[in-house]
Amino acid sequence: MxxxxxxxxxxxxxxxxxxEWDGIKELxxxxxxxxxxxxxxxxxxxxxxxxxxxxxxTLSGDGExxxxxxxxGWTQYDQLKESQAEIMARRAAYLDRFNTASFEEIKANEELYAFAVAGGASAFKDNCATCHGTGGSGSAGYPNLLDDDWLWGGDVDAIHETIRVGVRGEHDETRYSEMPAFGDMLGTKEISDISDYVLSFTSAGDYDGPGQELYEQQCAACHGMDGRGIRDFGAPNLADAIWFYGGTKGDIMSQIRRPKHGVMPAWETRLDESTIRQLAIYVHSLGGGEE
Amino acid sequence: MLNKHKALEKNSILMLIFTVITISIGGIIEIVPLFRMETTIEPVKGVRPYTPLELAGYNVYLREGCYNCHSQQIRPLRDEVERYGHYSLAAESMYDHPFQWGSKRTGPDLARVGGKYSDLWHIQHMIRPQDVVPESIMPPYAHLAKKGADLADIARDMEALRMVGVPYTDEQIANAYNDAVAQAQDESDYHDGLVERYSKVTMRNFDGQKTTTELDALIAYLQVLGTMAELKDYSHDGTKRSAE
Incomplete structure (x- = not known):
């Protein structure tokens, strides 16, 4: 100026x-x-x-x-490590003992047991509740974890193994069973007879019909002569009135004809061993856990 | 000097020259680093381009606007890592065009949803989310199960992606349609070729129907999310990208 x-x-x-705007000048x-x-x-x-x-x-070379x-030398990854270390240090008071203790020892130690159940409950909400329900009561096709009906075993070790390797999943050691589609082998009349016999396990009155013989030929090898199932094969108990895919005659016939097979992912690849152990103890504590 | 700008303002050529200089400085500072952007991608093994079926699923994900409610980026924060798993690496979304990081989480983050749920769960969840998660507010996407996956142009889609740097091979592009159909089948003559062309590919009838539907494609895509990178071998301290 x-x-x-x-x-x-x-x-x-x-x-x-x-x-100048309307007589007003800018200073x-x-x-x-x-x-x-x-x-x-x-x-x-x-x-x-x-x-x-x-x-x-920077102008670093290719592939570098x-x-x-x-x-x-700050990185956000180091910052993450520090904040994780902080929480691990707080958990260490329990975690060190928890990791080395057996399930029996944990059960006997009130403090460790409370730690495991609390940690398991938290991990359950993040990872398991989406299928088994927030409270663990399951839904059609996803087992109820509150009752004492277990497909693959209900003691802590068995639950731990199921969580670790999953069912029909991609883990090498996954629990596996596959019921054949009897719709390819049996006619509607025979499937109907078998369903009547299966229903008779849980209803009053004696069964007298052709279904029994067919059941014993076709089904008993896995589900047992008495229909109580065999866990080594993952074959469900048919005599406890707990039905995975529905308990009407139509549901049972449909399951015999073309069975549905649920898949549970293996959690070993996702969760650390300590979390899986906490989950096993938590699920075991829900009500139906076996000794 | 600050008082001399009148000369600049009154000479349009001089003004033009100085404008170009000023914009160039800003441009250089903003643009030049982008040419070396690849040096900021962490060296991690295992990330491959999507198979044609997964790519079709990715296209469905985009079309349906899943990114409006779901992010695909686990930040390196303790709580997120605790809930979702290992934090996301740039390498894991380097073949996404556009990337699906997102910025809003009405639903959960999906960066590592692959393998977390069974196919059956995804089918039920897409048809009616509340059947499996009663408290969910996600709308149903049942129509995906009824519509055939859009695979007619999938090879050209891959060609376009190759132009922006996704390393699809000629062989992968030539077999795109058959690979896509085969991946959604339990048994197929193309499976051997598919395994050769794409590492760690899972092939099965994702939606349980005979036809290759959009649901097949979307589940194939969701089931591969976050599973490619070999995180066990990864350390952020590594400065050299290991040979793949």
């Missing part, structure tokens, strides 16, 4: 910019000094940031990881 003919505001004596005041200093300080601060924190990609590392 070195022009000689600049206009000055009469009242303040400050130069105007020469712009050409400089930015406040404090504001300018803050701006400059933040610019200098940013340069400091580049130096101490990871900031810029690049970027400036910063003099502090």
């Amino acid at each position: 070195s022009d000689n003919n600049v206009e000055k505001d009469d009242f303040t004596g400050v130069e105007t910019t020469g712009h 050409n005041n400089p930015s406040p000094r404090w504001w300018l200093l803050v701006l400059l300080a933040t610019i200098i601060w940013a340069v400091g940031y580049w130096i101490v924190y990871p900031a810029w990609p 990881r690049g970027g400036t590392e910063g003099t502090f």
Whole structure:
């Protein structure tokens, strides 16, 4: 504004910019000094940031990881490790003993047992509740974990194993069983007879019909002569009135004709051993756990 | 110097030159690092481009706007790692165009949903989410089970992705349609070829129906999410990308 003919505001004596809107003229005041200093300080601060924190990609060679590392050597991954270490240190009071103790020892130790049940309950909500229900009561096709009807065994070791390897999953040691589709081998009449006999396990009165012989030929090898199932084969108990895929005659016929097979993922690949052990103890504690 | 800008403002050529210089400085600072973006991708083994069927599922995921409620990015924070598993690596979404990181979680993060639930669960959940998760507010996507997967153009889709850097081979593109159909079948003559062309591929009838539906494609995609990277071998301290 070195022009000689600049206009000055009469009242303040400050130069105007020469712009006028409806008789109001803009004063050409400089930015406040404090504001300018803050701006400059933040610019200098940013340069400091580049130096101490990871900031810029670099011209590293192909296939190499690049970027400036910063003099502090800070990474968000180290920060994560530190915060994890902090919580692990708090858990360590229990975790060290928990990891080395057997299930019997944990059961006998009130403190460790409470720790396991609390940890298991928390992991259950994140990982198991989506199928087995928030309270563990299951739904059609997903077993109820509150009762004493277990497909693969209900003691802590068996539950632990089921969680670890899953059922019909992708784990090498996964629990596996597959009922054949009897719709390919038997006619509707025979399937209907077998269903009547299966229903007779849980209803009053004696069964007298052709279904018994067919059952003993076709089904008893896995489900047992008395229909109580055989856990080694994952064959469900048919005599306890607990039905996985429905208990009407139609449901049973459909399951004989073309059985549904549920899949439970293996959790060994997702959760650490300590969490799986906590889950096993928690599920065992829900009500139906066996000794 | 600050008082000399009148000369600049009154000479349009000078103004133009200084404008170009100013914009160039900003441009260089913002654009040049992008040319070396690959150096910020962590070295981790196992991440491969999507199979044609998974890619079709990814397209369904985009079309249905799943990203509006689901993120695919586990941040390196203690609580997230505790809930969802290992934090996400840049390498795990390097073949996504566009990436599905998302910024809003109405539903849970899906970055590591692969293998967490059974196929049957996904089928029931897509048809009526409340059947398996009573408290869920997710809308049903039952129509996916009734519509054939859009595979007619999947090879051209892969060609387009190759142009932006996804390393699909000629062989993968030539076999795209058959690979896609075969992956959604329990048995197929194409399975051997599929295994050769894509590492760690799972092949099965995802939705339990004979036809290859959009549900097949979407479940195939969901079941592979977060399962490719070999995280056991990964350490963020590694500076060299291991040979694949």
